[in-house]
Amino acid sequence: MKNNPLKINILLILLTGLFSLAPTCQSGITQSTTYPIELFSEMHYSPAYKSQETPRLQPVPEAVVNIDSIGTENQYDMTIEDFKYNHELGKDLYRVNCSFCHGNEGLGDGPAKEYIISENSYYSTNKVDGLPGSGSGTPYISPPQLNDIEGRYGNRDSAYNRIYQMLNSEIGFGPMPGFLRVLSEEERKQIIEFILDKDYGLNK
């Protein structure tokens, strides 16, 4: 017999039982004023255990992101009052942030180079459409030499502007990361001076 009324009744009784038992089941049920039945209780109804949280430090006021500056480059005037070039500091900042691509001496031979110029690198072009960024095609260019950048750009000012431009990017250029939010103005300037420094820097 297909529609056995007894079977349907048993099913109804079972279902009613399930729903009436549900409120006694602690994990599935939330407090009043929320949905009557909830099989997965929502996290935002859980009580907060403030007393068990570690104390929080307030951020320093200057730490607030300056939304206005996003996307608008070159509004940073690199003329810092009382700026003093320190070749030791410049060298160290260069070593930490740039040398693994551009090399310790600025010869473009840092340890990351082989990955950047590999065919399998994310930055190599796609074989199918020739567009950069998908791998297995033409490798990305090697990190350029920086020791000769003044000579290549003709004079110190042009070279300065070029490095300035590269360091003032939010997102970087290809594999080169953006340093606008990573280094302070002063740090960026120390690095530029170090690269162009003819006595202690890369431009020896």
Ligand code: HEC
């Ligand atoms: C992850 C690797 C990587 C790091 C780290 C890196 N660069 Fe680069 N850099 C590159 C690559 C690759 C290019 C070539 C970008 C292009 O033209 O598409 C480049 C280009 C440049 C250029 C342009 C050179 C020219 O001849 O016009 C300058 C200047 C430069 N980088 C400076 C720096 C400085 C300064 C740092 C450190 C603060 C740095 N880079 C960190 C990979 C890197």
